[in-house]
Amino acid sequence: MKNTEEQFYAIVAPGFESACADELEKRLQVPMTIEHGGVSFHGKLRELYLANLWSRCASRIVVRLGHFSCRDFPTLYRKAVRLPWGRFLKPGTAIEVRVTCRQSRLNHSGRVAETISDAISKALGTPVPQQDMSFRQQILLRLDNDHCQISIDSSAERLHRRGYRQQMTPAPLRETLAAGCLLHCGWLGNSDFLDAMCGSGTLAIEAALIAGDLAPGRQRTFAFQQWPGYRENLWHTVLSEAERQQHNPSITITASDQDEQAIHAAKINAKAAGVDQWIQFEQCPYQQQHRSGTHGLWLSNPPYGERLHQIQTTPQLFQELNHHFDANFSGWQGVMILPHPLRRMPEPQLQFRNGGLPVALYPLHLT
Incomplete structure (x- = not known):
């Protein structure tokens, strides 16, 4: 890819588009356009590198390679072969073409992928390798109402793979979702943070990265x-x-859980992330937690459904959390990640999906 201006697109879990746009605009200093499931923007190589390095809640950053109308395979091949593949692919690079088709004449995703592979081979003048390779360049193709959009993935593994998750507990929260929840709550690292049911520590670690x-x-x-x-x-x-922007947080970040194995996993993950020195780890039930300062955020992903060992419904758990919050966290903001929808619950702040399950951010209110 030459250092020319390109159109980029940050793929984001639905619900977190605004948070992603805000963080990218702050880092890149370029205008953002919010779309359903993503954020588009223009830039050069520097903006592409910054977006991948700094985005906390995007799952991928892709380059828009080309778009055109297409209703048959000869047209798909003819238009695809003209695209500037050589700017993104070295000869001999293995590829993976991911195709989605919606209300289009071309609805055989396998044949669409084969056609794109043939077009790339023709454009580069060399066959695309078929054997397993250590790196495979992802190409995303979307056909919608006979309109074809082709993008080149710049991220490789999804961006939630930060490189620090060494230990896991049941039903962990994806890193990009954890960061998105923090940003959606307006928490920017300038007040204390508590996760009193921390599991493997993702929320606290993402909080420390922000702080x-x-x-x-x-x-x-x-x-x-x-x-x-x-x-x-x-x-x-x-x-x-x-690296020069890093600094030691001046706030208190607490990660607690009543489960000894969860605290052990959280400590290992925090150390791998390089933030273990900024997090206070405590093994105790949430009922023993109190505010650490005058202002802060308590954000937790409590155990629910199969993760709840005791005989207790989610609304009952929420009521108990709310009671403890009212009595001990004056001046704080409290938010819980729980299944959605739930009866006899307040209106959620945000709805999204975690591991394929519909969940939402439910605020705790001081009475």
């Missing part, structure tokens, strides 16, 4: 590093700038 202004992608690699136009010096400059 210390640590780039979430600093410990991983990306697909753009395999591209012909990858500029290693620019990438190292972006990394160095991010």
Whole structure:
């Protein structure tokens, strides 16, 4: 990829588009356009590198390669072969074409993928490798009402894979969703934070990354590093700038859980993330927690459904949490991630999906 202006698109879990747009606009200093399931923006290589390094709640950053109308396979091949594949693919690079079709004449996703692979081979002048490779460039193709949109993935593994998750507890919250919840609550690292049912520690770790202004992608690699136009010096400059922004948080971040194995997992993950020194770990039930300062956020993903060992419904659990919050957290904001919909519950702040299950952010209210 040459250092020319391109259109980029951050793929985001529905519900977190505004949070993603705000964080990217702050880091990249370019206008953002919010769409359902993502955020589009323009930029050059620097903006692409920054978006992958800094986005806390996007799942991928893709480059819009081309779009056109298409109703038959010869047209798909003819128009696809004209696209500038050589800017993103070295000859001999393995590919994976992911196709979605909706209300289009071309609805055989397998044949669509084969056609794109043939077009790439023709454009690059060499066959696309079929054997397993250590790196496969993802190409995303969407056919909607006979309109074809082709994008190149710049991220490789999804961006929630920060590189710090070493230990897991049942039904963990994905890192991008955890960060998205924090940002949606308006928490920017300038007040105390508590997760009193921390599990493997994802919420507390993401809170520490925000509070210390640590780039979430600093410990991983990306697909753009395999591209012909990858500029290693620019990438190292972006990394160095991010490192200089890091600082020690001046707040209290607490992660507690009554389960000993959960606390053990959270400590291991926090150490792998480089933030264990900023988190206070406590093994205790949430009933023993009290506010650590005059202002803060208590955000937890409590056990529910099969994760609840005791005989207790989710509304009952919420009522008990609300009672404890009212009595001990004056001046704080409290939010719980719980299944949605639920009867006899307040209106949720945000609805989204976690592990395929519909959930929502439910506020705790001081009475």
